[in-house]
Amino acid sequence: MNLVKIVTKNMRQRALATTLTGVSVALAVALTVAIVHIKRGMQQRFEQSTLGYEMVVGAKGSPLQLVLNTVFNLDISPGNIPWSLVEKLQADKRVKAAVPFSVGDNYHGFRIVGTTDIFGETFGYKLAEGRWFTCSIDALRDAFKEALEHSQERIAKEKGVEPPKPAAHHHNPAEAVIGATVARETGLRVGQTFIAAHGVEVSPNAEEHTDNPWTVTGILAPTGTAVDRGLYINLDSFYHIEGHEVRDVPQKDAKPEEKDNDPDPGQVSAVALKLRSPIHALPLYREINDGADAMAAFPAVEVRKLFAIVGNIDRILLAQAILIGLVAGVAIAVSIYNSMSERRREIAILRALGARRRTIFAIVVWEAVAICAVGAAVGVVGGHLIVVAANAALRHVSGFTVAPLALEAAELWVVAGSVALGALAGIGPAWQAYRTEVAENLAPTS
Amino acid sequence: MDNAVLSMRNVRKGYREADGNRLDVIQVGRFELGAGDQIALVGASGSGKSTLLNLIAGILLPDAGTVCINGTDITQLPEARRDRFRAGNIGYVFQSFNLLQGFTALENVELGQMFSGGGTGGRGAQLLEAVGLKNRLHHQPRALSVGEQQRVAIARALVNAPALVLADEPTGSLDETNGAAVLELLRQVCTEGRHTLLMVTHDPAVMRHFDRVVRLEELR
Numbered sequence: 001m002n003l004v005k006i007v008t009k010n011m012r013q014r015a016l017a018t019t020l021t022g023v024s025v026a027l028a029v030a031l032t033v034a035i036v037h038i039k040r041g042m043q044q045r046f047e048q049s050t051l052g053y054e055m056v057v058g059a060k061g062s063p064l065q066l067v068l069n070t071v072f073n074l075d076i077s078p079g080n081i082p083w084s085l086v087e088k089l090q091a092d093k094r095v096k097a098a099v100p101f102s103v104g105d106n107y108h109g110f111r112i113v114g115t116t117d118i119f120g121e122t123f124g125y126k127l128a129e130g131r132w133f134t135c136s137i138d139a140l141r142d143a144f145k146e147a148l149e150h151s152q153e154r155i156a157k158e159k160g161v162e163p164p165k166p167a168a169h170h171h172n173p174a175e176a177v178i179g180a181t182v183a184r185e186t187g188l189r190v191g192q193t194f195i196a197a198h199g200v201e202v203s204p205n206a207e208e209h210t211d212n213p214w215t216v217t218g219i220l221a222p223t224g225t226a227v228d229r230g231l232y233i234n235l236d237s238f239y240h241i242e243g244h245e246v247r248d249v250p251q252k253d254a255k256p257e258e259k260d261n262d263p264d265p266g267q268v269s270a271v272a273l274k275l276r277s278p279i280h281a282l283p284l285y286r287e288i289n290d291g292a293d294a295m296a297a298f299p300a301v302e303v304r305k306l307f308a309i310v311g312n313i314d315r316i317l318l319a320q321a322i323l324i325g326l327v328a329g330v331a332i333a334v335s336i337y338n339s340m341s342e343r344r345r346e347i348a349i350l351r352a353l354g355a356r357r358r359t360i361f362a363i364v365v366w367e368a369v370a371i372c373a374v375g376a377a378v379g380v381v382g383g384h385l386i387v388v389a390a391n392a393a394l395r396h397v398s399g400f401t402v403a404p405l406a407l408e409a410a411e412l413w414v415v416a417g418s419v420a421l422g423a424l425a426g427i428g429p430a431w432q433a434y435r436t437e438v439a440e441n442l443a444p445t446s
Numbered sequence: 447m448d449n450a451v452l453s454m455r456n457v458r459k460g461y462r463e464a465d466g467n468r469l470d471v472i473q474v475g476r477f478e479l480g481a482g483d484q485i486a487l488v489g490a491s492g493s494g495k496s497t498l499l500n501l502i503a504g505i506l507l508p509d510a511g512t513v514c515i516n517g518t519d520i521t522q523l524p525e526a527r528r529d530r531f532r533a534g535n536i537g538y539v540f541q542s543f544n545l546l547q548g549f550t551a552l553e554n555v556e557l558g559q560m561f562s563g564g565g566t567g568g569r570g571a572q573l574l575e576a577v578g579l580k581n582r583l584h585h586q587p588r589a590l591s592v593g594e595q596q597r598v599a600i601a602r603a604l605v606n607a608p609a610l611v612l613a614d615e616p617t618g619s620l621d622e623t624n625g626a627a628v629l630e631l632l633r634q635v636c637t638e639g640r641h642t643l644l645m646v647t648h649d650p651a652v653m654r655h656f657d658r659v660v661r662l663e664e665l666r
Binding site for chain 1: 496497500503505506525526529530532533534538540542544546547548549553557558560561562602
């Protein structure tokens, strides 16, 4: 016989109250654990994804939208920038690498990204199997010309005039390297082909580019970033798709010769930069943003801003969870306090048998602590189950999932806080038990 | 008496009434019990018999006087030490058994051992066997008859081999047959263990079993 056994017996004797108060603690802990876990996990995933992406450049608009679109394969592209800007940035001595991206299609909801063969090398993405797609700058320029011809043909048709005769063009094979998640979820393997659907998200009415199948040449090793959920194709093949005109329909006030003889027909959604030195980041950022053509954004900064906004929401949720915890603490105190009148005789018997006042005090406090500790343990498991359940929604919204079994240091604090709450909740009733008069309470009450 | 197990001198215990006057419930000039003595203490209802037992057990403190158990004046001990002293030296049997619900017979007996600071060992089971409850060790009080419950209470009172056993009308809740059996058992185990037994009663049938019967008024 020991204190633990006495505490356990007391809890069992009041099974309903113990269970209900324990459940409220578990609920508060589960919510807290889930919120902390999801926030930390998502932030980690987002920050991990920005590694290597020192700066992104795209059309003027929302920097967050540009970053979400370029780095995380989320949201829609804010617009296009001219290929000449990509070349200008590639030639800039401050820039170590400038990787272009074009988006606009998907395969089973996974985004198809047109880029060049420096993509993997620049950001350190390794192939798990196969090889990188074939890509050459000549083929890309040829693709721009061909796409321009398609645009001119369309404009001529709109004007009702004879379109110019198309020239012969060199095509690289349409090839793709796919992310680890795409391979796992779609079952695509090296050597297999796939057909893209128009638009960056799945739509029942989306047009399929059946005349442009891509062959998978490689599968990327898992990165834990948005790259796992992308299909990366050679940029020239992107412009072979009908409807991927290299420039917008000319402005109404543009001169006819400007419309038909655009010297810079190529356009991309964005370009990601790696700089030779961090010292160049701010001047280049200002230079681009001061210009009229494009906008620069720092992915790491935008992610921090995003989580600062999200942080306000999770602080509200955390405050709610803490409130639930406090209410649970009060419920435990009230429940034990209410049981005191029926337990006075029990306490008096224990005292008559030789139990000291402080032993009685400890029994009551430990009872409250045990309820909170068991509730907290159940809550931690529950919190992780919530994360498992939330992963499907997280994947849909962000493309990321959170490892449900990973333990956060904050969880230990939550458990420790719950135990402390239990101790606090037990003090009031324990004091009442401590002061119980033995002689008065030894006789049974009717 | 040089080797008194219990020695009370000039003990007074009273309460202040609503009108401010003091009412002495207990007044004991001198009262001593030796090792192995078995005494019935008799008094009218409400005369303070239970209060006297609580004073001897150290549950209540007297307003004046000394209460010595085996030479230790328990009125001078701090409360925590007095509690521990009680657990090790005094066994208490109540009229209403005072077993803890939710605990088995064996656990109730072991509770008596727990607070004395000794290990629980196997003495609880031995005692329950000795009082005829070998097959009831793991039964909860509600599954036992009233006679069996009082046997558990006797085993609990004796589990620390106390020098002094206090019994507050232990047969008061039992029928004649059960009461006689319990009384016989209590006297027998106290005789075998040379425990001093002080039993409060107002039942003449119980008094007849004792060679020495003391009226509360005689203690003044």
